[in-house]
Structure formats: C-alpha cells, structure tokens
Amino acid sequence: MAHTLSLSRLPRPSLIFAAVLACAAGGAALWAQVEGERGIAPIASTGDIDIGGIEVDVRGDNAEDAREKGWREAQRKAWEKLGGPSISDSQLQGLVVAMVIEDEKIGPRRYIARLGVTFDRGRAGSMLGASGRGPGSAPMLLVPVTRSAGAYTVYEARNPWQRAWAEYQTGSSRINYVRPSGAGGDSLLINFGQTGRRSRLWWRNVLDQFSAADVLVPVAHLEYQWPGGPVEGTFTARYGPDNTYLDSFAMRAESPEELQPMLERAVARFNTIFERALAEGKLKPDPTLDLGSVEAEPALQRLIEIGRTALARERAAAAAREQAATQEAAGETPAAPDQPEQPVQATTYSVQFATPDAGAFDASLAGVRAAPGVRGTAVTSTAIGGSSVMAVTFTGTLDQLAAALRARGFAVRQSGNSLAISR
Structure with a gap:
C-alpha cells in the first residue's frame, strides 16, 4: 500500500456515498445481508498533478543522505516525464506538495525506491503552458469487479481491488468518477449481477441513486499460483449498460506482498484507457438510459394542456349546438349552454407496487406510465424482492x-x- 507524505496539507474528509433501500417486509433479513465491515470510503480528490512509478537507485554518505538524493532525483524525473521546462531544484521543490512512497528499500548508504510525485496544479500549470487537461467526462459510476477462485465480488466484502480504487487520487483525471464506499445498501444495489442486466429502466434508477450518467466496469481477474506465490492478473475495461468491451491487459505480482502495488498501477492504466476512450468519443452517456424516464418540458406540457382544453371546449360547444337544434325542432325552449369544464389540476400520489424481480419492476413502471391521465412517474424507493414505491403525477382524483x-x-x-398495486 502506498504511503503519502504531504508537504503542505492533509487530505480533506472523505465524501460519503451511500444508497438507502426501503423494503416493506423482511427488514431483519435485509439488515443481515448488509451488516459487517465492507465499506472503504474513497479519499478526497484534488486537482493536483500526480506522477507515479518513478524508479530511483542512489547512493549517499548515509541512509538519510541517500534518501534525500533519491527524492530529489524522483522529482526531476517526474518533472521531465510531465514535459516541464528546465528549472532549478529549489524551484522544483516549491511545486511539489507530496511524495508518495510506493515501495522503498533503505540501506546504510543506498536508497532504492519506487516513488510518486504530486505537483500543485495552480503553480505548475503556468510553467506547463496549461492549467487543465481538456474537458472532463460526465459523472461515471464505478463498479470494480474482482474475479478470484471462481467468485465475483464487488462490495460484498472488502477486497484489494476495491481498496486500490478507493485510494486512487482522481483529481488530475479527466474522468469524473463516482465511487461508492460499498457500505450499507451499496452491496445490494451494486453487484456483479447488475453488470449483466440490460434493462434501461433498472439501470436508470441505480444511476439516479448516485447522481451518475453512465457506468464504468473495471474487471480484475486474479489467479494465485500457489499460497504465498505469484499472482497473475488479467484486467478488462468495460463500460455502459451493455457491458461494452474497451481494452484489456495483464500484470504479474511475484508475491502477495506485491499485489496491492500491482493493483495501484493497474488502476492508473485503467484511467489511461478510460481517458483515451473519452477522447475518442466512446464515453458519452448512453441516450437510451433516459428512455424510461422521458418527460415533456414544462413549456411543451403547457401547450399540450392548452390544446386539450381548447378541444374540450370545441366538443362542449358542438354538443350544445346539437342539443339546441334538437330542442328547437321539438318546439322546446333551448336551455342555456353548459359552461365548459375547467381543466383538472395534476396531483402527485404515492403508489406502492410489488417487485419480485427486475422484470416485474420494469413492467409495473411501464404499465403505470401508459395509463391515461398519468403525466409522470418517479421511483422513490426500490426493493427488488419486496415492494417498491413510486410517485405518480396524475390529472384527476x-x-x-x-x-x-x-x-x-x-x-x-x-x-x-x-394506492398499492399488483398483477
């Protein structure tokens, strides 16, 4: 696990990501599924520039001198890797806000390490000729999947792959990651089975829980060769509700102690893949995710209501003229025409509906939305296997x-x- 030594400030408190699931029955059973230690809160991200994987091997008069020389060399190598201009060591140290120790070995006069260097974007941006790296992506829900020993895990238990993503500093990335903590109901709402679902209605409701526009699925397939031996990893990048393939690569850790550093390097490589896909236009939010929840804009809805009111008046006037003609033919005094009915205001009602599975969830939403007079629906509580709740805007009583x-x-x-409905 990498250790960060901040030179100017400490990380801010982590953001809290949690999804709250309400279920009418089986509350005790639901609590039993989500209790326990499983959440890893993501670190707070900043806009700093992180350069990792810098290898140094230096000698000095003593261990402390060797380490100091190693850090200065890592800073120069990171600055060169970033494409910065030639500056003095004192200027360079003024741009560095943190050193990240990924791995190090300290001898009496020798220092061997793999380090990361964090530069302040505000101070380094002017020297690099740009303060940013281009437009960022829409909010993307991250679903890190681990496959090991034939089992697929996301947030059901704490795991090294989840930790690597939680500790990743996303501030300098163009990808706007939405990283759930995995605590509470996250493990029920987001699991490996969810990545195989194609229902846009179901996906839309999951994404709405985290204010995300689409989904990214980095998959880590870890194979342990023998206890205490090497670990081979095959990594696959996927995205979207259709689990579309992006890219894949392989890495190897020579021992379980090297697994976490390997996963941290894999996370950085995934970020490169996702940024490349964004530049190629592949990571645009899927427009089909909005099909199940499209509602007319207020102005258009008002025009529709005006048209319906005018049509109702025309029908009422035609009926009055027909009634007057009939009464005149029969020698009766025509009655005063009835006043057209005023349009009924739309009201929002709470509707509970049974959702034994995702198919019933979709069918119930589609059935309610297709009912005459329904102007819109919004799911307020989701409980697959129990009863969900929606708010229905209806023109009528x-x-x-x-x-x-x-x-x-x-x-x-x-x-x-x-109301409570079922089929």
Missing part, C-alpha cells in the same frame, strides 16, 4: 387513478391518499 390502473390490468388497493 385518486379514485380516477385507481380506475385507470385497473383498466391496465392491475389489482388496486386504496389506503388513505395512496
């Missing part, structure tokens, strides 16, 4: 909504100002 849902084939139960 609760009794009229119940009648419309019965016409769509739902069994409807009314309780107070809410």
Whole structure:
C-alpha cells in the first residue's frame, strides 16, 4: 500500500456515498445481508498533478543522505516525464506538495525506491503552458469487479481491488468518477449481477441513486499460483449498460506482498484507457438510459394542456349546438349552454407496487406510465424482492387513478391518499 507524505496539507474528509433501500417486509433479513465491515470510503480528490512509478537507485554518505538524493532525483524525473521546462531544484521543490512512497528499500548508504510525485496544479500549470487537461467526462459510476477462485465480488466484502480504487487520487483525471464506499445498501444495489442486466429502466434508477450518467466496469481477474506465490492478473475495461468491451491487459505480482502495488498501477492504466476512450468519443452517456424516464418540458406540457382544453371546449360547444337544434325542432325552449369544464389540476400520489424481480419492476413502471391521465412517474424507493414505491403525477382524483390502473390490468388497493398495486 502506498504511503503519502504531504508537504503542505492533509487530505480533506472523505465524501460519503451511500444508497438507502426501503423494503416493506423482511427488514431483519435485509439488515443481515448488509451488516459487517465492507465499506472503504474513497479519499478526497484534488486537482493536483500526480506522477507515479518513478524508479530511483542512489547512493549517499548515509541512509538519510541517500534518501534525500533519491527524492530529489524522483522529482526531476517526474518533472521531465510531465514535459516541464528546465528549472532549478529549489524551484522544483516549491511545486511539489507530496511524495508518495510506493515501495522503498533503505540501506546504510543506498536508497532504492519506487516513488510518486504530486505537483500543485495552480503553480505548475503556468510553467506547463496549461492549467487543465481538456474537458472532463460526465459523472461515471464505478463498479470494480474482482474475479478470484471462481467468485465475483464487488462490495460484498472488502477486497484489494476495491481498496486500490478507493485510494486512487482522481483529481488530475479527466474522468469524473463516482465511487461508492460499498457500505450499507451499496452491496445490494451494486453487484456483479447488475453488470449483466440490460434493462434501461433498472439501470436508470441505480444511476439516479448516485447522481451518475453512465457506468464504468473495471474487471480484475486474479489467479494465485500457489499460497504465498505469484499472482497473475488479467484486467478488462468495460463500460455502459451493455457491458461494452474497451481494452484489456495483464500484470504479474511475484508475491502477495506485491499485489496491492500491482493493483495501484493497474488502476492508473485503467484511467489511461478510460481517458483515451473519452477522447475518442466512446464515453458519452448512453441516450437510451433516459428512455424510461422521458418527460415533456414544462413549456411543451403547457401547450399540450392548452390544446386539450381548447378541444374540450370545441366538443362542449358542438354538443350544445346539437342539443339546441334538437330542442328547437321539438318546439322546446333551448336551455342555456353548459359552461365548459375547467381543466383538472395534476396531483402527485404515492403508489406502492410489488417487485419480485427486475422484470416485474420494469413492467409495473411501464404499465403505470401508459395509463391515461398519468403525466409522470418517479421511483422513490426500490426493493427488488419486496415492494417498491413510486410517485405518480396524475390529472384527476385518486379514485380516477385507481380506475385507470385497473383498466391496465392491475389489482388496486386504496389506503388513505395512496394506492398499492399488483398483477
């Protein structure tokens, strides 16, 4: 595990990522599935420039002198790797805010290490000729999958692959990563099975829980050759609700002690793959993710309502003229025409619906949205295997909504100002 020695400031408190799942029944069983130590909070990201994997091998008068020379050499190599101009060591040290020790061996007069150097973007940006690296991506939900001994793990238990992503400094990346902590209900909402689902409605509701636009899936397949022996890793980058392939590569750790450094290097390589895909235009948010929740803009919705009101008035006037003509033919005094009915205001009602599986979840949402008078729906609670809840905006009364849902084939139960439906 890498250790960071900050030269100017300490990391800010980690952001909290959690998804709250509400379930009407089986609460004790649900708690049993999510309790325990499984969450790893991601570190707070900054806009600093990180350069890692710098190898140094220097000698000095003593261990302390060798280490100091090694750090100065790592700073120069990192600056050259970054493409910076020629500056003095004192100027260079003024740009460095932290040294990251990835691995080091200290002898009486020799220092061998693999280091990372963090430069302050504000101070180094002017010398590099740019303060940024181009436009960033939309918020992308990260789902780090580990395959080991035939089992696939995401957040069900703490694992080295999850830790490597949680400790990755994303501030200098063009990818806007959304990294759940894995605590609480995250392990139920995001798992390996979710990466194989193609339902846009289901994916949209998962992404909404984390305010993300699309999904990235870095897969690490780890094979332990024998206990205490080498670990071979095959890494695959995928993205989107269709689990689309991007790239893959392989790495090898000679011992379990070298596994975490190998995974940290793999994370940096994944970031390069994702940034390249962004530059090629592949990481644009999938437009089909919005198909299940498209609603008209307020201006367009107002025009639709005006059109419906005008049509209702025309029909009422035509019916009044027809009634007047009939009464005149019969010698009766025409009655005063009825006033056209005022349009009914849209009201939001709470509807609970049974969701034994993802298919029932999608079918119920589609059925409610297709009911006459429904202007929009929003899922407020998701519980696959139990009962979920949605807020339904309907032009009419609760009794009229119940009648419309019965016409769509739902069994409807009314309780107070809410409904419960099932098929």
